[in-house]
Each structure stands twice: as C-alpha cells, then as structure tokens.
Amino acid sequence: MSQITLLVDASKCTACRGCQIACKQWWDLSATKTTQTGTYENPRDLESNTWSRITFHEYESGGKFQWLFLQSSCLHCTNAACVDVCPTGALKQNATGFVSFERDLCNGCAYCAEACPFGIPRMETINALTGEAKASKCNMCQDRVTNGMTPACVKTCPPGALQFGERTAMITKAKERVETLKARGYPEARVYGENELGGLRRMYVLTAPASAYGLPDSPQYPVLASAWQNVIQPFGYVATALAVVGLALNWVATRRSRLNHVESLAAPAPEAPAEKEEV
Amino acid sequence: MASVATDVAARPEQALVLRFTAAERVAHWVHFFAFTVLLGTGMFLYVPWFQPFALGASGEAARLAHRAAAVVFMAAPLIYLIWSPREFFYSLKESFSWGADDWGWLKNAWNYYAHGRTGTMPPQGKYNAGQKFNALTQIVTFWLFVITGLVMWFGRGSVPPDLFLLSVVVHDLSVIATVLLFMLHIYLVAVHPLMRESITAMFEGTVSEEFAAEHHGKWLTERVFRKRKDVKRQT
Ligand code: HEM
Ligand code: SF4
Numbered sequence: 410m411s412q413i414t415l416l417v418d419a420s421k422c423t424a425c426r427g428c429q430i431a432c433k434q435w436w437d438l439s440a441t442k443t444t445q446t447g448t449y450e451n452p453r454d455l456e457s458n459t460w461s462r463i464t465f466h467e468y469e470s471g472g473k474f475q476w477l478f479l480q481s482s483c484l485h486c487t488n489a490a491c492v493d494v495c496p497t498g499a500l501k502q503n504a505t506g507f508v509s510f511e512r513d514l515c516n517g518c519a520y521c522a523e524a525c526p527f528g529i530p531r532m533e534t535i536n537a538l539t540g541e542a543k544a545s546k547c548n549m550c551q552d553r554v555t556n557g558m559t560p561a562c563v564k565t566c567p568p569g570a571l572q573f574g575e576r577t578a579m580i581t582k583a584k585e586r587v588e589t590l591k592a593r594g595y596p597e598a599r600v601y602g603e604n605e606l607g608g609l610r611r612m613y614v615l616t617a618p619a620s621a622y623g624l625p626d627s628p629q630y631p632v633l634a635s636a637w638q639n640v641i642q643p644f645g646y647v648a649t650a651l652a653v654v655g656l657a658l659n660w661v662a663t664r665r666s667r668l669n670h671v672e673s674l675a676a677p678a679p680e681a682p683a684e685k686e687e688v
Numbered sequence: 689m690a691s692v693a694t695d696v697a698a699r700p701e702q703a704l705v706l707r708f709t710a711a712e713r714v715a716h717w718v719h720f721f722a723f724t725v726l727l728g729t730g731m732f733l734y735v736p737w738f739q740p741f742a743l744g745a746s747g748e749a750a751r752l753a754h755r756a757a758a759v760v761f762m763a764a765p766l767i768y769l770i771w772s773p774r775e776f777f778y779s780l781k782e783s784f785s786w787g788a789d790d791w792g793w794l795k796n797a798w799n800y801y802a803h804g805r806t807g808t809m810p811p812q813g814k815y816n817a818g819q820k821f822n823a824l825t826q827i828v829t830f831w832l833f834v835i836t837g838l839v840m841w842f843g844r845g846s847v848p849p850d851l852f853l854l855s856v857v858v859h860d861l862s863v864i865a866t867v868l869l870f871m872l873h874i875y876l877v878a879v880h881p882l883m884r885e886s887i888t889a890m891f892e893g894t895v896s897e898e899f900a901a902e903h904h905g906k907w908l909t910e911r912v913f914r915k916r917k918d919v920k921r922q923t
Contacts, residue, residue: 428811494744496733516747518733519844523852532845539752540841633853642734642855645864652868656875662802 412576413457413505415549415560416583418614419622420590420598423568423656424449424463424478428562428571432461435550435561449534455481457533460547461562468621470597477486478624479613480562480571483508483529483547487607491521491530491546499544506610509550517542524634526606549575549610579612586614703897705912707814707889707904711772714763716890722761723870726833729754730863749791758837765830782815783823789906793817804882811905822869829862836862 433440438458443451450465461482468475485507492500492508499514500521521544522530535541550560558564559573572579583600591596595616601607605628619626708716729750732742740752769776792810794817799805815823836855839847843855877887885899900908 487787496739497747498739514743516742516744516751518751522845524848528849540755541748631850631853633850633857637853637857638862641860645860648864648868652871659802660879666803
C-alpha cells in the first residue's frame, strides 16, 4: 500500500478553524464552552473531544512581524512511541503509515499520553480513583482514508492549506513551496516532518522556526520508553527463563544426591529442655 | 496441606516450637494473596501473550483489580506491625544484621541445597541469609512499588511524562526482582525435599524442634530456649 501524508502548509492557513469544526462534526465530538482570554485561540489545549485545533502565535524576525497559525494535532510519527507502549493494540500503525485508534480496545492505561514526544493523546477520565479512562486523539479519519476519501479537515479547508496524498508527492510539493516562500521573502521557510521520528505523516511547511509554532525543534523518541520496551521487558523474559533453568538444575541435583527429609535430620539436635511448653 | 499435617501427626512424640505468630501468618498470607493478584493483573499489561486480557473492558477490570489489590498489599505490613510489633521489629532487626554465619550460608548454599551436605553449614538465626536477602528485597521493592504505583495511579497527566515513564520502568524492575525471588521461594517451600516442613510453619505456626535445630539452630538456642527459661523462672 502506498504511504500517505497530510501536508499542512501553515503559510496558507487563515485560521478560519473550519478544520477544527469539520473534525468535531465528522467524529460527533461535543463542543467545549470556551472563554475569551485575549486571543482567538480556542480551546486553549487539545481535549478528549478536541483532536485538532488551530494555535495562534506571534513571531518577529529581521524587523518583520508574522502571525503564525498552525493546525496542532497528532503528527502520526513513523516511529510512534504511543504504538510501541500501547498494551492493547488500540493504537496501531496502519499499513499506509498513519496511527489508527480503536476506542473499544483501549483500557485507559494512559501510557500513550505519557510516551508521546508531542504530548498529543488526551485521556477522557471517567473515574480518577478507579483509573477508568479512554485515550483519544486524531486517527487521520481512518474510516474515510481507508475508503479512498480525504480526511474531513482536508476536505473542508477553504484556502487549500491542507492537502492529503501519497507521501513522496507531498514531500516534493512541500519542498517546492519552501523554495517559493523563500523567494517571496520568507528566508526561514522550512519543511517540518520529513525525517523527524522516521517521518511525520502530518508534515508542515513553516515560515518560522518550529519552536515559534510551539513545536519541538528536534522531537526525540523518549529514552525511557525505549528502555522499557526494548531492554527491561525482554530482560524480564530472559531472567525468568534462566531462573526456571537454574531451579530445574537444582532439582536434578537433589535427585542425584538422593536428598530426602529424613536423612537430612541426621544431625544431632542441640540440647533442649525436657518439658514441652507453649512459647 | 493434608500430607504435611499427617507428617507431623505421624511423629506425635516430637516437640514443636512456635516459629510464626498468628500475626505473622496472617500478614504473610495477605501479602501473598495481594502479590499474586497484583502480579496476575499487572502481567496483562506487560506480557504481549496476555494481550487479549488487556483489551477494553477486561483490561479495565484488571486495572481496577490491580488497584484494589494494591490497597491490600500496602495494608499487609501494617497488619503485622500493629498486631505483633515485637516480632515485627525483631524480624526487621534480624534482616538487617549480617555476620560471619550469613556469609557462611552463602558459601555453603549450593552444597547444602543441592547435595545435602549439612556438616559445614553454620547455624542460622530465625532467618537464614537467603531469607534475610528475600526480606531486604521485599522491603526495598515494597517502597518502590508503592511510590511508583501511586505515581502511575494519581500522577497521570500531572507529573512530568519522564517521571511517569521512569515509574513504569522501576515498577517493572521491581516486578522482575520479586518474581525471581517468588519463584525461588515457591520452589524451596513446595518442591525442595529438605524444606518440606517450612511451609507447616506458615500454616500452623509450628515446626518440629528437629527442623528448627537443623535449619535455625541459633534461633532455637538463643531465642526459643532462652524464652522458655524466662517462662520457667517467672513461674
Ligand atoms: C502499592 C502497590 C502497587 C500499586 C499502587 C500499583 C499500581 C500500578 C499502576 C497504577 C500501574 C499502571 C497501569 C494502570 O494504570 O493500571 C501498574 C502496572 C503494573 N503493575 Fe503495579 N502496583 C503495585 C504493586 C505491584 C506489584 C506487587 C506487582 C507485581 C508483582 C505489580 C505489577 C505490575 C505490572 C507487571 C504492571 C504493568 C507494567 C507494564 O505495563 O510494563 N504491581 N501498577
Ligand atoms: S504525535 Fe504522539 S500520538 Fe501522534 S503518532 Fe506520534 S507519538 Fe503517537
């Protein structure tokens, strides 16, 4: 199957937030009551019922001021830590590269939310004491894209800032766009996500450094998550297997030595008082 | 257990000594029960073979049972402390006191437990060096389980992600350490021919004086017999 990528051209985004709403509509996610805090950015963070939102940033460089808008959502990493730590398979890497999510399989352990280098998955906490919860995040409109459609956000984007298609084609488009932007007076234009974490399936064209958009400049797969998955867990299996072998060897040795309880009591007991008493 | 019980009954002339108080036995079995439930339910998240049990509602139930058992697990040492503080602190002190006889035990352990060469084994206290090592590991991992477990339980989303991940790592290392000791423990009390009687102590509280003399000679002479003499002097 060919590899897919959703290309977000931040330079074309007008912050209309149509994608934010299209996502809620398609997935039937409830609305959130928002408050005015001095910015159009709302809600102020991803939520279990807000999988994608537009973030607003101000950036100044070389005497030039820019309004930056970014569709912030799951990046669909190729080396996805969330998939590796998920004990249920609720999070999976689709053959086309995006990270799908099956809510019914999720048991609420929250490992994905803690392992994601971008802090994307949100837990819908049902009961904090019992730990009952469900993870939630963008699933790249798994139902639509596996049936030949584009994600709801891409479908709705009026200025065409969102595009969806085959990965190599998207990379070519992104690079061409960066050249155009550079020629038009955006020397800091760049592609974000071509190689990060094996390649992000939500790839960006940016006109400022990643950090200006609230993205990590060089996102890293968390060291502790790979230690846990690749070292500790296998070590547990090996140690247990070795212990079984060791105990079996001891058991064979006791057979060989014809150990038995009665013989072992041959040693003389130390002097004991004559009468028997409760201690 | 019937076989062990009849074993003892078949030698009615044998003197019995009290090895574990009721508090010690109850705390032990409460701890055992909580530990096995925690291990069983935790494994669903750890071992990919058990993935079918980790899914959806079944996984939620396992995680809930894990939390319930964790409360019992944390209560077990309190039962011991409140019910039988004297034995609690005696055992605690013993576990931290290491001397020449303990190193002697380590040196002779294989010869003793594999070949039954009892001659060179130095006399042991209420706990032999292996049991002391087990106790110390249980104490250390107890606190590691409690701290990391509570971080994962209540710190989710509010502690730094790296602290959460570190907690899972340390939780897993504690699981590995305790599972290895648990396997050895079960093997010694349930399978090993020299140790058959030790499990009676955990059910009925008593062992034969002969068993105590062979396995815990120092304890028998220095504590059990001395206490008896105290009793005699008072009466
Ligand atoms: C005070 C005691 C303990 C507490 C509070 C505790 C709590 C937790 C929590 C909160 C989790 C994360 C999964 C979830 O949210 O349900 C977890 C995972 C786990 N626990 Fe415990 N636990 C305790 C003791 C133990 C013990 C004694 C064992 C085994 C001997 C154990 C084995 C495991 C395992 C294997 C996992 C899965 C780790 C993984 O996914 O790699 N836990 N525990
Ligand atoms: S951004 Fe986070 S949630 Fe999305 S695929 Fe990468 S690790 Fe998983």
